[in-house]
Amino acid sequence: MRSSNYDKFPFVPVAASAEACQTGWAAITSVLQAALLAAPAAPGQPLVLAVECYPGTDLGQLQQALTQALQPAQCLVANDLYYPAAKIDALVAGPLTDDPVFGRLNGLTISDFIDPQRLRAVQATLAAAAGELVLVLGTGATLVCPNPSVLVYADLARWEIQQRQRRGEIANLGSENFTEKASLKYKRAFFVDWRAADRLKKQALPRADFLLDTNDPAAPKLISGADLRAGLAATVRRPFRVVPFFDPGPWGGQWLREVIDLPDGPANYAWGFDCVPEENSLLLGFGAARVEIPSIDLVFAHPRELLGEAVHGRFGTEFPIRFDFLDTMGGGNLSLQVHPLTEYAQDHFGLAYTQDESYYMLAAEPGANVYLGLKENADFPAMLADLQRAQDDPAAPFPAAEYINEFPARPHDHFLIPAGTVHCSGANGVVLEISATPFIFTFKLWDWERLGLDGRPRPIHLAHGAANIQPDRTTAWVEQNLVNQIEPVASGPGWREERTGLHEREFIETRRHWFTDLVPHHTLGGVQVLNLVQGAEAIVESPSGAFEPFVVHYAETFIVPAAVGAYTIRPHGPAAGTECATMKAYVRT
Numbered sequence: 042m043r044s045s046n047y048d049k050f051p052f053v054p055v056a057a058s059a060e061a062c063q064t065g066w067a068a069i070t071s072v073l074q075a076a077l078l079a080a081p082a083a084p085g086q087p088l089v090l091a092v093e094c095y096p097g098t099d100l101g102q103l104q105q106a107l108t109q110a111l112q113p114a115q116c117l118v119a120n121d122l123y124y125p126a127a128k129i130d131a132l133v134a135g136p137l138t139d140d141p142v143f144g145r146l147n148g149l150t151i152s153d154f155i156d157p158q159r160l161r162a163v164q165a166t167l168a169a170a171a172g173e174l175v176l177v178l179g180t181g182a183t184l185v186c187p188n189p190s191v192l193v194y195a196d197l198a199r200w201e202i203q204q205r206q207r208r209g210e211i212a213n214l215g216s217e218n219f220t221e222k223a224s225l226k227y228k229r230a231f232f233v234d235w236r237a238a239d240r241l242k243k244q245a246l247p248r249a250d251f252l253l254d255t256n257d258p259a260a261p262k263l264i265s266g267a268d269l270r271a272g273l274a275a276t277v278r279r280p281f282r283v284v285p286f287f288d289p290g291p292w293g294g295q296w297l298r299e300v301i302d303l304p305d306g307p308a309n310y311a312w313g314f315d316c317v318p319e320e321n322s323l324l325l326g327f328g329a330a331r332v333e334i335p336s337i338d339l340v341f342a343h344p345r346e347l348l349g350e351a352v353h354g355r356f357g358t359e360f361p362i363r364f365d366f367l368d369t370m371g372g373g374n375l376s377l378q379v380h381p382l383t384e385y386a387q388d389h390f391g392l393a394y395t396q397d398e399s400y401y402m403l404a405a406e407p408g409a410n411v412y413l414g415l416k417e418n419a420d421f422p423a424m425l426a427d428l429q430r431a432q433d434d435p436a437a438p439f440p441a442a443e444y445i446n447e448f449p450a451r452p453h454d455h456f457l458i459p460a461g462t463v464h465c466s467g468a469n470g471v472v473l474e475i476s477a478t479p480f481i482f483t484f485k486l487w488d489w490e491r492l493g494l495d496g497r498p499r500p501i502h503l504a505h506g507a508a509n510i511q512p513d514r515t516t517a518w519v520e521q522n523l524v525n526q527i528e529p530v531a532s533g534p535g536w537r538e539e540r541t542g543l544h545e546r547e548f549i550e551t552r553r554h555w556f557t558d559l560v561p562h563h564t565l566g567g568v569q570v571l572n573l574v575q576g577a578e579a580i581v582e583s584p585s586g587a588f589e590p591f592v593v594h595y596a597e598t599f600i601v602p603a604a605v606g607a608y609t610i611r612p613h614g615p616a617a618g619t620e621c622a623t624m625k626a627y628v629r630t
């Protein structure tokens with residue numbers, strides 16, 4: 042049994058005391074009251090408190106808390122100005138498509154949800170409220186009142202939004218689909234709500250006077266915009282971690298539970314997402330108080346310092362590298378699957394780049410394997426026919442062994458998975474996925490006669506799969522290109538560095554360092570993501586003292602912003618004197 046030292050709630054310290062963070066509605070509203078009193082009141086204008094809200098924010102609770110304490114003359118809710126739900130459902134139907142999993146990325150904005158007639162009427166009411174206090178809140182509050190007296194941004198983490206979707210507490214933006222399947226709500230939020238809200242957030246957050254965190258409805262928190270910006274500026278100058286989250290799945294295992302020390306409740310944990318900045322949170326520390334914000338806020342606020350010039354230039358405000366865990370220890374095989382080629386991802390889903398992946402084996406039981414590529418001389422048309430038959434006829438399961446390679450998987454093996462390659466991790470392994478950020482564009486080909494957690498078969502996408510599988514990626518090619526392509530590249534006293542991938546079709550470079558002593562690293566102007574894949578603990582330090590020493594534990598993923606430049610890593614604490622290893626990923630530029 043491995044004992045856990047994995048930190049589930051990493052945070053970036055911003056201030057030594059909690060003074061700058063107001064917790065609870067009483068403290069929050071008294072600070073807002075003072076800010077309104079101090080706000081310059083333009084003659085003939087109302088005093089406006091605008092709260093721009095990320096979708097999923099509990100508007101009822103917010104309105105109640107603010108109106109009770111501040112007693113505004115009026116409260117205007119931006120969401121009430123939206124077109125009727127049926128019209129919005131029709132608006133998003135095109136980008137969403139009929140597929141249960143995939144839609145098309147699109148350019149919808151929050152303005153597209155708002156009925157201009159209703160907006161004009163409300164703006165006229167606002168203009169007539171000279172000298173009164175008016176509260177404007179909701180998703181689109183800053184479209185109703187672009188220059189309020191005081192602007193609050195109420196942000197919400199995507200993982201919390203997903204919990205609210207699963208509990209049926211929230212509908213999609215402008216919709217009444219409270220009871221719709223959570224997976225469909227997630228899909229709609231992924232393709233529409235979050236994209237549109239992020240476009241508005243990029244405008245509103247940099248000029249917000251306050252940041253409101255209502256992730257925990259029982260303990261809302263407020264910090265000033267200046268403190269938020271100071272926290273983001275501090276984060277981008279040091280190594281940091283985002284807040285991981287974990288989810289069960291039909292093939293999930295027991296390793297994450299033990300190594301990460303996760304609660305007993307769920308039957309298994311399949312996924313651990315510990316570096317998907319689009320989905321994870323960042324915790325900012327004010328004394329003992331923690332303020333949770335989506336980590337994408339950092340990408341939006343400091344793309345150049347975080348990503349570096351070349352990566353920002355190429356990807357914009359997207360974080361292109363994803364690290365996550367796939368745990369099948371004591372579980373099952375993932376679905377046999379393939380990801381879209383770049384042009385297919387562009388044409389069908391509007392993606393700028395595709396879901397190129399790799400599996401780094403953190404752990405594997407003897408006998409564990411990875412399915413990867415087709416067997417030499419596999420009859421591809423016959424394989425597609427057998428996949429189809431397996432869908433149509435429960436008595437004809439797909440004979441995977443006839444067509445698909447199975448490679449033994451041992452700890453520290455690295456399998457490269459350029460899009461178009463049939464693959465899946467088998468049972469009894471733990472994968473650290475080091476991949477491009479897109480993560481839902483999986484064409485399942487065969488799910489091993491198994492049901493999803495909801496007791497129903499999971500969606501299979503054979504037509505998409507058939508259009509993308511590269512049948513020439515067969516055994517010899519796979520062995521020569523995708524399995525353990527490990528080359529030594531450098532060494533020094535007490536350390537050696539190897540290149541392990543990825544494949545030339547993938548934009549990520551991966552380097553492994555084995556070390557018993559201090560290893561010099563440099564960001565070379567680009568963001569780097571690392572995981573301590575061997576050793577109990579290591580310490581990341583700045584040779585010039587530019588950031589505080591940063592301790593990482595086994596299996597923790599951490600991000601080193603481009604702006605950090607030189608840094609070192611050495612074994613630390615219980616790992617002193619032992620051999621540790623890190624896997625590092627960065628964008629080849």
Ligand SMILES: O=P(O)(O)OC[C@H]1O[C@](O)(CO)[C@@H](O)[C@@H]1O
Nearest residue numbers: 290365375376378474480483485
């Ligand atoms: O589709 P399955 O069997 O759940 O596979 C695991 C999933 O996790 C991912 O690796 C994303 O992390 C997808 O590629 C894949 O769909």
